[in-house]
Each structure stands twice: as C-alpha cells, then as structure tokens.
Amino acid sequence: MGVWYATREDVMRALDSKLTARNSAQIDRALESASRDAEALCHRRFYPETATKYFDWPDSQSGTSWRLWLDDSELISVTTLTSGDTTISAADFFLEPNRSGPPYNRIEIDLDSSAAFGGGNTHQRDITVTGLFGYRNDETTAGTLAAAISSTTATTASVNGAAAAALGVGSVIRVDSERMLVTGRAMADTGQNLGGSGLTAQANSVTVAVTDGTAFAVDEVLLIDSERMLIVDIAGNNLTVIRAWDGSVLAAHAAGVDIYASRTLTVTRGALGTTAATHSNGATVQRWDPPGPVRDLVIAEVMNRITNEQAGYARTRRTGDSTSHDQAKQARDLPALREQVYASHGRKARLRGV
Known part of the structure; x- marks a missing residue:
C-alpha cells in the first residue's frame, strides 16, 4: 500500500460502518485511490520521505547559475548537498522560500560565499541532494x-x-x-x-x-x-x-x-x-499528520465512492422537471471541497526565468 492521507478508522466512523473484513477491503481500496487523486489534484506528495535525488547542472530550466528549482521534489530539510563531488556547507546555501518553513521549492547558493553549483565532468546528475523530501513533517x-x-x-x-x-x-x-x-x-x-x-x-x-x-x-x-x-x-x-x-x-x-x-x-x-x-x-x-483539508477531502472522496459502489453507481438525482436519471450521484459539496484544497495546498505553476 502507498501512504494514505486518512485512516480506515476515520472512514468507518464517518460512515458508521461495521468492522468487517469485507468493508475493510473496500475502504482500503478507496483510500488508496482517493489519496492518489489528492496528490494528482494538488500536484504534490505530502508525506515525508528520506531520499537522495540527483539533478542536472546546468539545468535547461534554470535561469540563474546559483538557483536550483526542485519542482515536484519539494524539500523539508537537507542533510547533505554536493555538486561536482564537492560538498556544499549548510552555511553556504538557502532553502527558499523562507517565509513560513517547508515546503521548499528551490535551493539557492549564498552569493556571499565561495560555493557554486557545477564542476562535475558532465552536467548530468551534477547536484546530489540527500534530505527529507515532502510537504511538511508535522x-x-x-x-x-x-x-x-x-x-x-x-x-x-x-x-x-x-x-x-x-x-x-x-x-x-x-x-x-x-x-x-x-x-x-x-x-x-x-x-x-x-x-x-x-x-x-x-x-x-x-x-x-x-x-x-x-x-x-x-x-x-x-x-x-x-x-x-x-x-x-x-x-x-x-x-x-x-x-x-x-x-x-x-x-x-x-x-x-x-x-x-x-x-x-x-x-x-x-x-x-x-x-x-x-x-x-x-x-x-x-x-x-497530513494537512487537515487534505485529510478531509480524502475522507469525503472515500465516502462518496463507497456509497456510490453500494448503489451500483445508479443512485438517482431528481432535476427540476421531476425526471429521474440513472447516474451516479455526487455530493454537492465535493467540488467545492476540491477547489478549497487546491487553493490552500495545491502546487501552482512557477514562472521560469530565462
């Protein structure tokens, strides 16, 4: 299983569902799908993961020689940073933006230092970052x-x-x-x-x-x-x-x-x-703890999916002319909740420097 942004027990209590193996398997499957959907909606993974990642330098997407854009490899903290097999001291780089802590979407060399990116034999995987990647470690x-x-x-x-x-x-x-x-x-x-x-x-x-x-x-x-x-x-x-x-x-x-x-x-x-x-x-x-709005959205998505499955995706919705239609019924507040979560926790496109 991947990382879920809510628990089986969260959903069971919200649905007032009995603890049975059949219900558990259905909810677990929906949790996996809803969690991946939340990541796709927000264009980011929220959980903390210790990893080593490699970046090309010079990077065709970077506009300056001292800034590395991380894009979807957002950082919580850095353990080691090397470029061209040279270790860059923590005192010689900044994690940005620094307004409110992680997630950090770029690494910038301190222009008041002698450190620099580059120096490897080729541009491929010149920069190595080992650290805690993700949104926040709450x-x-x-x-x-x-x-x-x-x-x-x-x-x-x-x-x-x-x-x-x-x-x-x-x-x-x-x-x-x-x-x-x-x-x-x-x-x-x-x-x-x-x-x-x-x-x-x-x-x-x-x-x-x-x-x-x-x-x-x-x-x-x-x-x-x-x-x-x-x-x-x-x-x-x-x-x-x-x-x-x-x-x-x-x-x-x-x-x-x-x-x-x-x-x-x-x-x-x-x-x-x-x-x-x-x-x-x-x-x-x-x-x-995943972000609260993301957790709420995952629970809501799972509940909607479970209730639709139980109805065979044929719950009816009555229109103004009192005509019934055989189609899945979606909670009215779900689209609004998705918009709220994207607005508060979605990763927006950045402007690329030339």
Whole structure:
C-alpha cells in the first residue's frame, strides 16, 4: 500500500460502518485511490520521505547559475548537498522560500560565499541532494511502545492505550529514526480484568470497572468476550463505554473476564527511506499528520465512492422537471471541497526565468 492521507478508522466512523473484513477491503481500496487523486489534484506528495535525488547542472530550466528549482521534489530539510563531488556547507546555501518553513521549492547558493553549483565532468546528475523530501513533517506524540521491538524483521508493534486510540490502519508512525506504515490491527490482552459485578446485557450498562484506568484511553476499542466497546470517558478506574460497538452483539459479561484492546499493530518496517532498527520498551511513537483539508477531502472522496459502489453507481438525482436519471450521484459539496484544497495546498505553476 502507498501512504494514505486518512485512516480506515476515520472512514468507518464517518460512515458508521461495521468492522468487517469485507468493508475493510473496500475502504482500503478507496483510500488508496482517493489519496492518489489528492496528490494528482494538488500536484504534490505530502508525506515525508528520506531520499537522495540527483539533478542536472546546468539545468535547461534554470535561469540563474546559483538557483536550483526542485519542482515536484519539494524539500523539508537537507542533510547533505554536493555538486561536482564537492560538498556544499549548510552555511553556504538557502532553502527558499523562507517565509513560513517547508515546503521548499528551490535551493539557492549564498552569493556571499565561495560555493557554486557545477564542476562535475558532465552536467548530468551534477547536484546530489540527500534530505527529507515532502510537504511538511508535522508529527504528534501518539504514545509509547508497550513492548520492545527486538528484531529488524518483526512486523508487529505493541503500543499502549493512548497510541492505540490515536493510530489507525493507514497511519504513518515514527519510532526513533524509523518510519513505519500501519497496515493492520489486532486485539491484545491488556493484563486487566473486568471488575465490579460485571456487565449486564443492556445498553445502559456502560461502566467497565478496571484496576488501573490510566492504562486506557478515550476512543480506544475494547473486546470483552466477543463484544466490542468504545471508551468515551474515563473517571478514575471506571471506563464509560458504548456497548455493542462495530456491529458486535450486546451480551452479559461476568466479573473477572479478560479485557482485550486493539493494541497490536501490523507494520511495514523501514518505510519512506528509513532503515529498520530495534526499539526499546517505552520508546515514543510519533504519528505523522497530513494537512487537515487534505485529510478531509480524502475522507469525503472515500465516502462518496463507497456509497456510490453500494448503489451500483445508479443512485438517482431528481432535476427540476421531476425526471429521474440513472447516474451516479455526487455530493454537492465535493467540488467545492476540491477547489478549497487546491487553493490552500495545491502546487501552482512557477514562472521560469530565462
């Protein structure tokens, strides 16, 4: 899978969809398509990727000898810059425009320095840029690892309750210097048991007594016997939940039964140009956050696609003369949302210097 700009859980909650393998596969496919469509609309990739890229110099599209236009290879930061096998110090170049930080669309040599582009045997791939490419590297601390990742080939990561609530299938996470893509989730034993007198098979029996309420988080999904529950509030060692979540069946549960939570992540290791490494128990899990409007657009596009598929792309739209037409019905606000996202996050054509 590629990088998605929303998660499976975002869409399921927006659609109030039940967690089933069939729904998951349909939503995942739509997320992939909608994310690529957002990139095509905005003419840029938003996710951060560590990479080394090469540029010709002189470049026929460049108007000055000291400016390199990056075009669709936008930069967040530079690790090393070389030209003609000569390393250019970070003090001798600027990332532009510098008004509000990344994304940077060009590199300019400091004219007050002795550095210069060129000097290679040929113009081909004269300039080498190693760094973090993309739109922005906006991250939020999601939580911590609940167990060490002791192998570079392991494909699962155990996280604590806060991370489990903050992450979904499609999230991009970073632990230490390694980025990973979350491709699946599974239940894990929390080590705690249902306290009090248990739960009755009634929707208003919503208090789950636990030993340590701090080990859980709001929006985390629990599994008790075969019933899923969503945590909506925590007061001390009492969790307030919504019963029969994700289409599971309301049932009675005896005190002392195990409490499971969706805390085991299936991940793609060493993603986006990083290297798989080992990580200690308690290591911080950072979640990369796509731009808000882009995320909203992807969710809307997926919802529109899913509902159209469910109707066989034959939902009807009534016109002024009360005539029905067999054609796909598109939400009225989608075109406006697309225009807003392009206006705020689209990469516009630049004027090329001669």
